[in-house]
Amino acid sequence: MTILRAALLVSATAFAVCPLGCGGGDGASKVPTVTARPKPADDPKTAPADKNPANGETKKNGGSSESGAGSITGVVKLTGDPPTLPPLVRKGDKNAKDAPVCAAMDVPNESLVVSENGGGVANVFVYLSKAPEQAGHPASDEAVEFDQEFCRFKPHCLIVRTGTQLKILNSDQILHNTRIRTLRNGNFDAGLSPGEKEGVPHKYGSPEPEPVRVGCDIHPWMAAYHLPLNHGCYALTDKDGKFTIPNVPKGRYQVNVWHERAGFLERNASIVVRGGQPTQRDFDYQADRFTAFEGPAPKTVRLSSAR
Amino acid sequence: MNVRLISVLLLIAPVLAAGCGAPKTRFADSERTEGLIPKARTAVSDAVNDAFGTPDDLVAWQLFPVDYGEIPGEVTGGSTDGSNRFAIALHADPEDETTVSADDLANLGLIWQSGKYQRAVIDSKSGEQPAHFQVLGYDSDAGELALNANLAEAVSPGDRFVLVGRKLQRGRMLYAEHCMHCHGVSGDGHGPTAKYLNPRPRDYRSGKFKFKSTRGENRPNRDDLERTIRYGLAGTYMPSFLLLEDDELDAIVEYIRWLAMRGEFEDKLAIEFASMQLTKEAYPQVAREAAEKYQDAMKQWQDELDSDPDFKPREENFFPDKALDLYLEESYQTVILEKAREVTKVWTDAENEAVVVVPSVPRPEPTPESIARGRELFLSGTTKCAECHGVTGRGDGSQTRSFQTNAVAFEGGVPPEPGLFDDWGYEIRPRDLTRSIYRGGRRPIDIFRRISIGIKGTPMPAFDTALKDEQIWDVVNYVMSLPYGDRNGTANSNEKRVAKR
Numbered sequence: 001m002t003i004l005r006a007a008l009l010v011s012a013t014a015f016a017v018c019p020l021g022c023g024g025g026d027g028a029s030k031v032p033t034v035t036a037r038p039k040p041a042d043d044p045k046t047a048p049a050d051k052n053p054a055n056g057e058t059k060k061n062g063g064s065s066e067s068g069a070g071s072i073t074g075v076v077k078l079t080g081d082p083p084t085l086p087p088l089v090r091k092g093d094k095n096a097k098d099a100p101v102c103a104a105m106d107v108p109n110e111s112l113v114v115s116e117n118g119g120g121v122a123n124v125f126v127y128l129s130k131a132p133e134q135a136g137h138p139a140s141d142e143a144v145e146f147d148q149e150f151c152r153f154k155p156h157c158l159i160v161r162t163g164t165q166l167k168i169l170n171s172d173q174i175l176h177n178t179r180i181r182t183l184r185n186g187n188f189d190a191g192l193s194p195g196e197k198e199g200v201p202h203k204y205g206s207p208e209p210e211p212v213r214v215g216c217d218i219h220p221w222m223a224a225y226h227l228p229l230n231h232g233c234y235a236l237t238d239k240d241g242k243f244t245i246p247n248v249p250k251g252r253y254q255v256n257v258w259h260e261r262a263g264f265l266e267r268n269a270s271i272v273v274r275g276g277q278p279t280q281r282d283f284d285y286q287a288d289r290f291t292a293f294e295g296p297a298p299k300t301v302r303l304s305s306a307r
Numbered sequence: 308m309n310v311r312l313i314s315v316l317l318l319i320a321p322v323l324a325a326g327c328g329a330p331k332t333r334f335a336d337s338e339r340t341e342g343l344i345p346k347a348r349t350a351v352s353d354a355v356n357d358a359f360g361t362p363d364d365l366v367a368w369q370l371f372p373v374d375y376g377e378i379p380g381e382v383t384g385g386s387t388d389g390s391n392r393f394a395i396a397l398h399a400d401p402e403d404e405t406t407v408s409a410d411d412l413a414n415l416g417l418i419w420q421s422g423k424y425q426r427a428v429i430d431s432k433s434g435e436q437p438a439h440f441q442v443l444g445y446d447s448d449a450g451e452l453a454l455n456a457n458l459a460e461a462v463s464p465g466d467r468f469v470l471v472g473r474k475l476q477r478g479r480m481l482y483a484e485h486c487m488h489c490h491g492v493s494g495d496g497h498g499p500t501a502k503y504l505n506p507r508p509r510d511y512r513s514g515k516f517k518f519k520s521t522r523g524e525n526r527p528n529r530d531d532l533e534r535t536i537r538y539g540l541a542g543t544y545m546p547s548f549l550l551l552e553d554d555e556l557d558a559i560v561e562y563i564r565w566l567a568m569r570g571e572f573e574d575k576l577a578i579e580f581a582s583m584q585l586t587k588e589a590y591p592q593v594a595r596e597a598a599e600k601y602q603d604a605m606k607q608w609q610d611e612l613d614s615d616p617d618f619k620p621r622e623e624n625f626f627p628d629k630a631l632d633l634y635l636e637e638s639y640q641t642v643i644l645e646k647a648r649e650v651t652k653v654w655t656d657a658e659n660e661a662v663v664v665v666p667s668v669p670r671p672e673p674t675p676e677s678i679a680r681g682r683e684l685f686l687s688g689t690t691k692c693a694e695c696h697g698v699t700g701r702g703d704g705s706q707t708r709s710f711q712t713n714a715v716a717f718e719g720g721v722p723p724e725p726g727l728f729d730d731w732g733y734e735i736r737p738r739d740l741t742r743s744i745y746r747g748g749r750r751p752i753d754i755f756r757r758i759s760i761g762i763k764g765t766p767m768p769a770f771d772t773a774l775k776d777e778q779i780w781d782v783v784n785y786v787m788s789l790p791y792g793d794r795n796g797t798a799n800s801n802e803k804r805v806a807k808r
Contacts, residue, residue, distance in 0.1 A: 003309055003311050003312045003315070030363070031410075031413045031414050031476060031480070032362060032363045032364060032365050032414065032476055032479055032480070033363070033364050033365070033414040033416075033441055034365050034366075034367050034375070034414060034415050034416040034441070034471060034472025034475060034476060035360060035364065035365070035366045035367065035416050035439045035441065036367045036369070036375075036415075036416025036417065036418045036439070036440075036471035036472060037358075037366055037367065037368040037369065037370075037416075037439075038369050038418055039368070039369040039370040040370065040644060098688065173688075174688045174689075174691075175688060175689050175690060175691050175773060177768040179768075183578055183582065184575075184578060184582075186514075186524050187515075187524065187730075187763075188524065189524075189761060189763075189768055189769060190768070190769055190772050191690075191761075191768040191769055191770045191771075191772055191773035191774075192772060192773060193689065193772065193773035193774065194688070194689055196772070196773075200772045209582035210582075217711070217766050217768060218691055218694070218706075220709075220710070220711050252604075252608060254624060267584075268600065268624070268625070269600070269603075270600065270603060270604040270607050270608070271607075272607055272608055299723075
């Protein structure tokens with residue numbers, strides 16, 4: 001009996017004492033402290049700091065052009081048998097969405113375009129990770145047009161400089177809704193009226209580390225890729241897989257090669273550009289790098305009679 | 308001896324030992340931050356902590372467009388060197404008759420606006436900040452303020468200051484009481500109740516708010532947030548908070564904006580590190596390949612190596628950990644300020660009157676002609692409303708049965724099931740327009756705005772570029788007539804209900 005009484009006494013004391021001491025009972029109604037932090041002095045509007053100092057050498061090397069600027073040329077090739085991709089929408093397919101417009105012609109699958117002879121891969125993004133602002137393609141004030149016709153984006157791949165005005169047009173007589181998901185530029189979504197001639201304006205404010213996907217919610221097969229950059233040293237391979245980045249000051253750079261099916265084929269590969277002459281750099285890859293399985297991950301179904 | 312006594316005491320001992328201290332609350336890191344390597348993750352956490360603090364220790368950074376609640380005041384009696392008390396007079400709102408009590412000023416931050424301690428500028432490079440003064444106590448009878456730190460040099464009468472943070476404090480406490488259980492401590496929509504709700508509570512951190520009056524990708528303005536809280540969202544679990552006082556609602560709105568800015572700020576910083584491949588996923592491979600690439604570069608640049616014995620490719624261009632060290636040392640503070648300014652701009656722009664969608668023409672009367680035009684548009688290929696919302700407006704259109712490639716939620720892949728999905732990967736059904744339940748508000752202007760701006764975070768697109776205002780009004784008239792039956796008598800006819808033999 002005394003044990004029980006002792007235990008009861010101890011526990012009663014514990015529960016009585018507990019709420020009083022021990023750091024206060026209710027945390028939620030404790031008034032939070034506020035630390036006021038004044039705003040910093042307004043920095044004068046200087047050029048934005050290097051966003052990715054990790055990639056690429058700085059402009060120090062590119063300053064002198066006593067031997068003239070060089071350039072980077074090359075070809076991106078695929079070795080092996082590329083898959084033949086059927087068109088996304090066949091001509092005359094009555095079951096296609098908006099068949100009168102979208103099935104008026106074959107909508108080719110542009111995700112892998114390989115030239116017949118030589119295996120050159122088209123629509124590959126080749127760009128320097130970091131480059132001086134004046135190098136490469138010059139910045140222009142003209143607006144760049146991005147169109148869609150017969151349910152297909154034109155062009156399929158596009159590189160723009162940040163701050164360049166982009167005009168999104170619609171040459172189809174049906175509604176399209178262009179949706180762009182980016183990492184640093186927010187999400188863009190606009191419905192385009194049929195036959196939109198003036199173009200919906202859009203601008204990329206920040207460079208992206210990787211090309212961004214442009215899609216249409218209404219016609220899910222439509223896809224395009226945009227890459228906003230803050231310099232001009234970029235190129236898209238043409239139908240033979242060839243590319244040229246003009247006007248690159250001599251120096252040591254790091255180059256990225258990206259394709260929509262393979263992702264980054266090269267990331268920060270080093271390249272040296274000598275003044276006054278083109279630097280030849282070819283990229284050759286096996287076909288299987290371009291044939292990743294696309295689609296939802298297969299579900300695992302466990303067959304078991306054990307419970 | 309007394310095994311029973313000992314065992315009973317052992318059971319009670321933990322209760323006594325643990326005590327009842329209040330658990331410390333903290334903001335959770337976002338998923339993107341958690342996916343970074345530890346060093347990058349700490350860098351992000353620390354920066355966000357410096358800028359926003361924890362729920363118990365808030366930081367009111369004047370850079371952000373948040374009304375923290377300011378009480379200006381003036382020193383009336385000087386202090387002595389080294390003491391922390393001095394007499395003050397508060398310039399409270401002349402219309403506000405209530406006297407300021409010690410509770411109102413508890414734990415507020417203090418910023419000097421004149422006198423020796425005025426420091427409006429902080430060194431943006433090193434991030435050095437002036438000493439932080441906080442209110443320790445306020446003796447309202449004597450009119451004396453006590454600070455948490457001693458003032459090494461005395462303040463003199465006439466020095467002005469402002470007490471910052473009353474609204475933020477109140478907002479935080481009200482939020483904890485009314486909002487946190489659904490919307491989560493960090494405003495991430497993952498409160499304890501959230502998993503039982505459909506649709507999920509709003510995740511403030513993404514900057515995507517569904518029902519707002521500002522066009523395009525702009526953030527909602529204060530009116531939108533206040534409207535949502537005050538009237539709730541019909542048809543969802545978001546209740547109406549009409550019973551809250553105006554100033555309480557005000558405080559909650561500011562706190563929510565503050566939480567949203569915190570989330571966006573954290574996300575931007577985490578993206579910086581993720582784009583340098585400092586995520587747990589990408590980093591191991593990059594680190595592995597780094598050594599190879601370094602050797603490769605050495606080979607390539609053989610000429611330079613031969614001519615200049617001191618030449619060496621920069622290690623930080625190849626080894627991500629060295630790049631991170633250099634980045635944290637040199638660029639990070641500037642980037643933090645830059646991202647904070649981006650967040651500031653985007654939330655300041657939202658308050659601009661010019662971005663509020665105001666129809667250029669007034670709403671026409673819902674005449675049969677207007678409704679007929681609206682119906683034409685609804686069913687046409689120009690708008691494709693019927694493809695999602697269905698020919699009868701019941702939300703059963705053809706898109707709900709087809710596989711989408713949703714560029715935002717599924718990374719270019721195909722969702723596992725047919726139908727429409729929102730940006731957070733949850734299944735979402737188009738609104739059943741025949742029910743007369745409009746989540747964003749049932750005024751005609753609300754429905755106009757839903758069509759014109761779209762609903763961010765969902766597949767509902769913006770039609771301000773595709774339709775003229777008159778056309779949108781016609782569609783609004785049609786939509787508002789749907790719950791009362793299709794007046795043209797074709798779509799909702801009873802014929803379909805007859806059983807076929």
